Amino acid sequence: MTTTNTNSLGHIDPQNAIELRNERKRRIESSLAKRHRKEKTFKVFGFSAVITGLLCVALLFGSILAKGLPAFWQYSFTVPVYFDPSVIQVGAKPTPIANESPAKFEERMIAWQTEMGMVDWDMLLSKAIVAKDPKVAAQEDELSSLYTSSETYKLRDMVMADPSLIGQKKDLNVLVDANVDVWLSGNIDRSLPDEQQQLSPEIRQLADELKAQGIIEKTFNTNIFFNPDSRSSPATSGLAGAFMGSVFMMLIVILISIPIGVASAIYLEEFAPKNIITDIVEVNINNLAAVPSIVFGLLGAAIFIGWMHMPLSAPLVGGLVLSLMTLPTVIITTRASLKAVPPSIRQAALGLGASRLQTVFHHVLPLALPGILTGAIIGVAQALGETAPLLLIGMSAFVASVPATPLDQSTALPVQIFLWQGNELRNFFEGRTAAAIIVLLALMIGLNSLAIWLRKKFEVRW
Template sequence: MSDLIKATVKRGKVRQAVEQSLIKRRKRNRRFRMLGLAAVMLGMLFLGMMFFSIISKGYSAFVLTEIQLEIYFDAEIVDPEGARSPEALAAAAYGKLVKNALRKAFPQVKKRKEKRKLYRLVSTGAEQQLRELVQKDPGIIGTRQKLWLTADDDVDQYYKHGENQSRLKAQQLAWLAQLRARDALRTSFNTNFFSAGDSREPELAGIRGAVVGSFFVILITLGLSLPLGVAAAIYLEEFAPRNRWTDFVEININNLAAVPSIVFGLLGLAVYINFFELPRSAPLVGGLVLTLMTLPTIIIASRAALKSVPPSIREAALGMGASKMQMVFHHVLPLAMPGMLTGAIIGLAQALGETAPLLMIGMVAFIVDVPASITDPATVLPVQIYLWADSPERAFTEKTSAAIMVLLAFLVLMNLFAIWLRRKFERRWD
């Protein structure tokens, strides 16, 4: 009887110890989940702060300030010979027309120093606006037109952000107050930001040249890295014998995926520019460098997609009499292609945001013209952001943030497209 009591007491103690252990384990699990949730929330908080900072600084770059002036297209200035030749119209001093209009709007300004301050209210890009108007319609020569002209960046910052963000003098502020009272000052959508190339003047700077350069670079990267990466993955996964050589190649592919991107830039500088003497700052060289950087990612993703196809597909194809080549290209590759495309898009999204390798091959140069081919000097959007962030002009701060917003939009769209491809074409195997 005493042994039964002792056994019962012992089982009770064991049960109590197990229950206490379970309680402690559940507490530890709850603490771990809470720490994980806190880490996720903290990360989302920092991400939200980053996006808020970028958007709050960059949204104003999508609008620009304009000043309305009555421009007299004086034939003695625009076309004194009256030939209406394209060369004469292009070479005319349209800046004089803007200065004449400003002096007429503010007749009280007489001193030379005051006139210089007055002229700085309007951007130098106004001359190009007038030139384009005359070239498009020479019939306006000799007429008066009320036109909205681009304001200087200091005026733009004052109108959008107040005096704290402006370097204007008190006299210039008084002139702007008069323009506002006449309803001759307004903001409108900044089409220059999307249609113009880079410029030393912040109000004239745009991202078109950088976007076109990025398009050429990504086009070359896609055209080279996707077929090469898929072909390498198919060979290594389906045809290559398992020996020391293939093990060596696989190890190096995995190692290349972790190599800093600037190393690829140094390789491109040494091989493509110094050895092959390809043009510096060209999208062709940028695409070749990014191809080297993207290849390991695409090969690894493509091999993973091939491995995800069940062996039964291969066995069934071979059992029906298909050759190994037919089995791979008619059955395995179509089923693995969605995963391959997803990996390729993710690799291209990574390449789109790269800056360091492109700096090494000279794509950091100041490029005003929009590139027309893959051999023209060009820059890319991340490098353009880098250049603007380093500029001392205050107005470039909002341009930098706005360009980051555009780049992030491209990256988000590319990743969403990769997710859509995977969900649309993905097959689940039971």
């Protein structure tokens, strides 16, 4: 403690006053230095946290892109296929005959299609490869292992659609088999012994030779966008079925959860009386927002499938389940946007004679629209990435077709990712899984970007 001496008149001694002032100055400077150190320490920790988060995100996206981008290119080769009439020994395509019953015509058509199915289409492709590189003629019997099995069905379907192709030659792009693609892409250890390899030594050597000659080359993989999933021909498997399933589900979510959620939020925030009933409703809405998504899957399986007997593995059921899951998020974000509108807006409108309904829909709602749109789109984006509730309503089933309506069986993008990551042909589908994740992330980033753009577009400053 610093003691102060005073003279007989009660004045502080000048020397003591100077010491007191210096002491206070030292205390203030020490306090300021301590606060500045704490502030700098907090800034360092905050900056480090941001950098760490960005590095983790960069690492995540980098690993996904490194694995997924190569899957958008796939090995294939272009060969001149001659539709040899001596191989395609089938009659002309049946045409209706006068006074012929539809059943009889259908019988003749089925018989013709059966004859088409019995044609040795592999021979046409093998001869086409030999025509491209005559040096492989000695291995003609093994050439069918180079390409995926669906290519023979493609030839069959082409001739069935246009029988005039018989006797003509046409250059066709043929996809290599999934195992050949894995070998050429280097996704398998080439030093493994033959018994652990998926291809015979002859096919591996032949594939390497054709690649070295430029016959087999990488091309952009459009199948991943336009084909459904396939088990018989993994090389042609794609995301078309899962993508359309997700589109149908998101349309249902948008048409159900957003109108109901926004209307509920407007009523609760602007019109509902403040009593115990509305308090219970608000508490339950907040609780539902924290319920794990798998619980909504159980609810959907019990009500929509078990009780209402809706079709299993249909986008309609998936959309309804995701709508229930999204509703609390839409309601909470909409109420937050309505609360953010200053009370003076409401008071001014009411003071000028507007009704309560006019005040809400003509003044409050337009100002809250950016936040409402943002919350709704974020809720839809969250629903797009959900997997657990869809697994419980059967959307994990293998579906080899593209759904035409919300009632058709389908899967979804996150479920397709789940299925591919567990595929037995891991070396091939690991890249495709990452590619599917890239497509899903692109959709989610697109939705979030749309939310930001809409917020900026409709934002009103007051």
